[in-house]
Amino acid sequence: xxxxxxxxxxxxxxxxxxxxxxxxxxxxxxxxxxxxxxxxxxxxxxxxxxxxxxxxxxxxxxxxxxxxxxxxxxxxxxxxxxxxxxxxxxxxxxxxxxxxxxxxxxxxxxxxxxxxxxxxxxxxxxxxxxxxxxxxxxxxxxxxxxxxxxxxxxxxxxxxxxxxxxxxxxxxxxxxxxxxxxxxxxxxxxxxxxxxxxxxxxxxxxxxxxxxxxxxxxxxxxxxxxxxxxxxxxxxxxxxxxxxxxxxxxxxxxxxxxxxxxxxxxxxxxxxxxxxxxxxxxxxxxxxxxxxxxxxxxxxxxxxxxxxxxxx
Ligand code: RIB
Numbered sequence: 001x002x003x004x005x006x007x008x009x010x011x012x013x014x015x016x017x018x019x020x021x022x023x024x025x026x027x028x029x030x031x032x033x034x035x036x037x038x039x040x041x042x043x044x045x046x047x048x049x050x051x052x053x054x055x056x057x058x059x060x061x062x063x064x065x066x067x068x069x070x071x072x073x074x075x076x077x078x079x080x081x082x083x084x085x086x087x088x089x090x091x092x093x094x095x096x097x098x099x100x101x102x103x104x105x106x107x108x109x110x111x112x113x114x115x116x117x118x119x120x121x122x123x124x125x126x127x128x129x130x131x132x133x134x135x136x137x138x139x140x141x142x143x144x145x146x147x148x149x150x151x152x153x154x155x156x157x158x159x160x161x162x163x164x165x166x167x168x169x170x171x172x173x174x175x176x177x178x179x180x181x182x183x184x185x186x187x188x189x190x191x192x193x194x195x196x197x198x199x200x201x202x203x204x205x206x207x208x209x210x211x212x213x214x215x216x217x218x219x220x221x222x223x224x225x226x227x228x229x230x231x232x233x234x235x236x237x238x239x240x241x242x243x244x245x246x247x248x249x250x251x252x253x254x255x256x257x258x259x260x261x262x263x264x265x266x267x268x269x270x271x272x273x274x275x276x277x278x279x280x281x282x283x284x285x286x287x288x289x290x291x292x293x294x295x296x297x298x299x300x301x302x303x304x305x306x307x308x309x310x311x312x
Contacts, residue, residue, distance in 0.1 A: 003259030005049040005252075006131035006157070008059040008124070008148040009042015010114040010139030011075070011085075012093035013067040014244070014290050022100045031098070038074035039095055039290030040114070041137040041164055044245045047078040048252025049135065052280060053297045054259065057127045059084035059120065059148075060140065061113040063092035068113065074291055084124050088116045093139075103240035103285060109139060109165070117144045124148070129155035132259035135251065137162045142170065149176035158263060162251045163190050169208075179258070180209045181251050187214055198222050202230070213274070215250055215281070217243075221274050229267060233274045236282040236307040245290035246281040253280030253300060279304040 017031035046058040058080045062068030064087055071092060075082050093112040099105045117140040128134050134152040136145050136159065145161075152159045153176050162181045163169060166189035169177075182205070184196055191204035198214055202224040205212040211225040220235040240246075254277035258264045264273040283295035283303050295303075 003054040003133070003256045004131045005046075005054040005133050005135060005255050005259065006057045006059065006128050007042050007046040007049070007135045008117070008120070008128070008140065008144060009045065009135070009137045010040040010093055010109075010111070011038070011043035011060050011062055011071045012040035012095040012109060012112075012114070012139075013037075013071060014039035014095045014097050016097045016099060016244070016289065018099050020101055022098055022104065022106055035289070036070075037289040037292050038071050039245065040071070040093055041139050041162065041248055043071065043075055044248035044290050044294060045135050045137065045162070045252040045255075046075060046080045047291045048249045048280065048294045049256050050079045051294050051296045052253045052256040052300060054256045055081075057081040057084060057131065059117075059124050059127060061086040061088050061117050063088060063090050063113040065091055067092035067094065078291070084127055086113075086116070088113050097244060099242050099244060099288070103243050105242070105244050107244070111139070114140050117141060120144055120147050120151075125151045128152050128157055131157050133158045133160055133255045135160050135162070135255050137164055138167050139165065142173065146170070146173050146176070149173060152176070158258065160251070160255050160258070162247070164247065166190065168192065174208045177209045179211045179213060180205060181213045181215065181254065183215045183217070183247060213254065215247060220278055221250070223270055223274055229270065231267065231271055231274060233271060233278055235278045236303050238282045238286050238303075240285040242288040242293065243285045245293055246285045248290070249284035249294050250277045250281035252294070253277045275308050276300060276304050279307060
């Protein structure tokens, strides 16, 4: 049976401009082209999980505008169950994104309809209870994130929190997280430490949550848990064109692999899950855009095999 993943989170229409370099504060740069792409960390992670092979439900909100219609259609096209996606008065979420020639980006999000996701309902609770893994991010109001995590904990559903965009977390949420997924910047903010040293960040985060996955971009990913297990895996070597949503591809694939392994707690299973997630993130970075770049399972498997086959 396929893994069941539930996502409570955001959906944004991404307004994307490519440019030779990213502007500094107060600077205008001439871009090269403009496109709109369905995105949002929640929707991206739902699409990532579905393409990676999970049965996936998405709980969130879009506005009564054309963007909302596009965002809903994009999730449906990916095979995500959208019975928990509300359409509300007002605009959908949007993200302004600039991407430079080194594949780096900056992103500014206007929450729009995502801001209305303050409280969940009984149907959402049943969805969460029926999932193996609940995936959460920080682009919808914290009240819904905490409520979803609490219901997941009560039902025995594993809570994976991707603490993005970076924010200090309230104690009531920290207490409900099974696996925290963060990049180095997010790790420092969540832990409240000034460091870019992965072992220091992992130690600090283990004071808060039982398992931490630290994404390291082109360097791969690191894992630590309270049993003392520490694992670092390298990322596939690729030519990145756009790193937008690579973290979402990573997190979605990690959730699927974690669920398929019934909770990845041994060294071998955690290593395999981290590698598979790194392959998903790298495959995403090889293509432009957010949801448009999220890889199918076959593409993840191919990059995984090409990178790690024969590696103990
Ligand atoms: O993680 C990438 C996503 O962040 C984009 O799709 C954008 O919508 C923002 O939510």
